Amino acid sequence: MIEFGHFALCIGWLLALVGVIGGALVGFFGRAGTSSVLLQARVEMLRRATIGVALALACSLIGLGYGFVTNDYSIQYIWQYSNQAMPWIYKITAIWGGMDGSMLLWCGLIALFCAAVARSSVRYPRALLPWLYSFLNSSTLFFTTITLFLTNPFRYLKAPMVMPDGNGLNPLLQNEYMAIHPPTLYLGFTGLAIPYAFCMAALASGHISNDWIRLTRRWTVIGWTFLTAGIVLGGHWAYLELGWGGFWAWDPVENSSFLPWLTATALLHSIMVQERKGMLKVWNIFLCVLTYALTVFGTFLTRSGIVQSVHAFASTDIGWVFLSYLALVLLVALALVVYRRADLKPERAIESLFSREAVFLLNNLVLLSICFAVLWGVMFPVFSEAFTGQKQTVGIPFFNAVNVPLFLALVFLMGVGPTIAWRRSSVTQMMSTFALPFAGAFVVAIALVAAGITEAYPVLAYAISFFVAMSILGEVNRGLKSQSSAIQSAASSSSKYSPKTLLQLFRRHRVKYGAHIIHFGVAMMTVAITASMAHKVEREFTLAPGERFAVGRFSLELTEFHEEDHPNYGAIQAHVNARSLKDDSVLTVLVPELRFYKKNKETTTEVALRMGQREDLYLILAGIDESGKKASMKVFVNPLQVWLWYGAIIMVIGGIVVAVPVARGAARSLPARTLESAQVV
Amino acid sequence: MGRIFLSLVLFFIVAGTVLVYQATRGTSSLVLMPSELISRAHARDLPRIRVGGRVTEPIEYQTEPFFLLRFRVSDPAGGATTVPVEYRNLKPDMFQAGRDVLIDGDFKGGTIVAAKLQTQCPSKYEPALPGATAGVSELEK
Numbered sequence: 001m002i003e004f005g006h007f008a009l010c011i012g013w014l015l016a017l018v019g020v021i022g023g024a025l026v027g028f029f030g031r032a033g034t035s036s037v038l039l040q041a042r043v044e045m046l047r048r049a050t051i052g053v054a055l056a057l058a059c060s061l062i063g064l065g066y067g068f069v070t071n072d073y074s075i076q077y078i079w080q081y082s083n084q085a086m087p088w089i090y091k092i093t094a095i096w097g098g099m100d101g102s103m104l105l106w107c108g109l110i111a112l113f114c115a116a117v118a119r120s121s122v123r124y125p126r127a128l129l130p131w132l133y134s135f136l137n138s139s140t141l142f143f144t145t146i147t148l149f150l151t152n153p154f155r156y157l158k159a160p161m162v163m164p165d166g167n168g169l170n171p172l173l174q175n176e177y178m179a180i181h182p183p184t185l186y187l188g189f190t191g192l193a194i195p196y197a198f199c200m201a202a203l204a205s206g207h208i209s210n211d212w213i214r215l216t217r218r219w220t221v222i223g224w225t226f227l228t229a230g231i232v233l234g235g236h237w238a239y240l241e242l243g244w245g246g247f248w249a250w251d252p253v254e255n256s257s258f259l260p261w262l263t264a265t266a267l268l269h270s271i272m273v274q275e276r277k278g279m280l281k282v283w284n285i286f287l288c289v290l291t292y293a294l295t296v297f298g299t300f301l302t303r304s305g306i307v308q309s310v311h312a313f314a315s316t317d318i319g320w321v322f323l324s325y326l327a328l329v330l331l332v333a334l335a336l337v338v339y340r341r342a343d344l345k346p347e348r349a350i351e352s353l354f355s356r357e358a359v360f361l362l363n364n365l366v367l368l369s370i371c372f373a374v375l376w377g378v379m380f381p382v383f384s385e386a387f388t389g390q391k392q393t394v395g396i397p398f399f400n401a402v403n404v405p406l407f408l409a410l411v412f413l414m415g416v417g418p419t420i421a422w423r424r425s426s427v428t429q430m431m432s433t434f435a436l437p438f439a440g441a442f443v444v445a446i447a448l449v450a451a452g453i454t455e456a457y458p459v460l461a462y463a464i465s466f467f468v469a470m471s472i473l474g475e476v477n478r479g480l481k482s483q484s485s486a487i488q489s490a491a492s493s494s495s496k497y498s499p500k501t502l503l504q505l506f507r508r509h510r511v512k513y514g515a516h517i518i519h520f521g522v523a524m525m526t527v528a529i530t531a532s533m534a535h536k537v538e539r540e541f542t543l544a545p546g547e548r549f550a551v552g553r554f555s556l557e558l559t560e561f562h563e564e565d566h567p568n569y570g571a572i573q574a575h576v577n578a579r580s581l582k583d584d585s586v587l588t589v590l591v592p593e594l595r596f597y598k599k600n601k602e603t604t605t606e607v608a609l610r611m612g613q614r615e616d617l618y619l620i621l622a623g624i625d626e627s628g629k630k631a632s633m634k635v636f637v638n639p640l641q642v643w644l645w646y647g648a649i650i651m652v653i654g655g656i657v658v659a660v661p662v663a664r665g666a667a668r669s670l671p672a673r674t675l676e677s678a679q680v681v
Numbered sequence: 682m683g684r685i686f687l688s689l690v691l692f693f694i695v696a697g698t699v700l701v702y703q704a705t706r707g708t709s710s711l712v713l714m715p716s717e718l719i720s721r722a723h724a725r726d727l728p729r730i731r732v733g734g735r736v737t738e739p740i741e742y743q744t745e746p747f748f749l750l751r752f753r754v755s756d757p758a759g760g761a762t763t764v765p766v767e768y769r770n771l772k773p774d775m776f777q778a779g780r781d782v783l784i785d786g787d788f789k790g791g792t793i794v795a796a797k798l799q800t801q802c803p804s805k806y807e808p809a810l811p812g813a814t815a816g817v818s819e820l821e822k
Binding site: 171172242243244346349350351352353358361362365366368369372373376380381384390391392393394395397398401402405406540542601602603604605620622623625630632634 | 683684685686689690693696697700701703704705707708709710711712713731742744745747748771772773774775776777785797
């Protein structure tokens, strides 16, 4: 099976090469003097090659997976990242536990996206297709080239014998999140190669109508949704596993996934401006290319060893390959934009600052400012050393100082952008739309100050989030009213505010209300992040069995601690009753754990967590004292933490709502004029 | 390009640069290795430093009356120079002698007083076979 996997990787690489070269040749020469039947046959061949790449790389992944499950330690990579004692699920997840396998997974997922595009490409403009296949396969070709020639996971150990057992996966990675977080994140990264391919195909083919941007939107939303889910899953994993009570540390690995998320978010907004108004054409190309470049840059960052991180980066010599490819991507894009500049002129200019297009542009600029600040923070050690000879770095204080005000501005714009009118908004219109949300936000701010919360940022964050929520609810209300009047004119008896009418409204305008759902999720996350940052409680304590410690609304009572033995590790477990301070009832039993992994001789803590709507109770066992009679622990009380995860789930649901294609029948149930009036405010 | 478009872009370039510059000035730390820190011995106190080093013995960890971790760090490549570190917090996961750590804090009276201590996890972006290459050559002997 290992040979089969390796062979499949070679076939995938060859087919990708055929796709790139064939697509370019058909794109260049295919149209002149070729019958449409022949052209169609060539395009069909490219389509099949693109799907073939995905099938070949799926076989390659299956081959490697089989090697892991059957403990084939003759393979260097399997020997390094697996051992016999590991449960089978971690043997599967170990496929992407190291650099070589993670690159193969990356190839497989990017090919999967390309195949999905190829399958639905029959509806796309024919002029675009040859170049689309060429650029789709170019991403796959780049990553398969690296995998095949530089980081091949199918290499045999150079030993004359097969090793009896492997090294095993890092204990921190032996976690169920390893099964879902990296693939989801990679789906996000690889999904964002699709808008890039569309953009480049449009430029190369000269088919620069607004078709490509319309086609791009859905793929961008899909990539963005996976990336959002992947980032949040990573945060949740860190929260549960790393035992420091937080979820985001502005580490370069985290930042490398956040950077393309920011530009993809900007792109999703500016796409609408081009679709509706024919503006920001070059800007959208810039964002498509930048987003893709940042996914490649993230891969470069984590594999070049140029910055320090809590993650041990490779000091491999493949960094230059990524940097070269990055330069090539940017240069080709720049050359094509210059070549097509005459076709990229905007159809009109922004007329007023008080218009949706201006607010979307502002949103884009804030997102890019955050992107620039994060990129600056990540690369600052490199820049400072290059220019001053002394390496310097910035940490969490820098990222918070820059990004908190920018994020608040962004959240505020989120409440304004989707509800303000296109082109120009009058004072009267704005008053009727925003007076109530503004008044509500002001009341919230006053109430918070009166309640003793006097720090500016938390008060602003809560008030702005409330403003956004009110603004969204107002918009939904206007939509329902508009729909209700249309339905009444169509002689229907449905109530204006029933769940059925709400569902009807959302189904008819999926993109619009999907975006509102996402924004609502962001507002919820803003509140949760603010609360968990500004009002977190952190305490250390030592207890003998039977003793108690009070924190927040809880009294923690240690009942016992004991040792346990497992095949993979030994552990000390403490049993702690979390009691209510109010009535002394036991709310839950927390069991924090200290583990000693036998193979790696590593010590890790396993957090005990009580998730609550008001706060999380987060308990870590630090150790047992020398007498063996007392246990030392650390506790965090994180207010509203769970709402961060709820908000993220809502964002992902919103992304799915936007990405799902509109049912053809849904938009036909009301007269066109009525639909239009219900949609546009 | 429209006037509004250009004005907004220019405003954000200027405002963003000022914001980033101010924040960098106010929060940046010197990145040093333990040997570099010692070579700056004339400055016994250095505020805001980040030290990347390898944990060496002796390691002391007390949990009462408060968490206190004391250890020494050498350069990641090894070497005789070691610097004492004090960290008033929970011992991080996977902390042990020989592990590479990142320390953020201040250098006071010849000791690094750590505000943040991170153990570098040998996670998935390791180069292929960092230690295993040796294992292979052992077998080949």
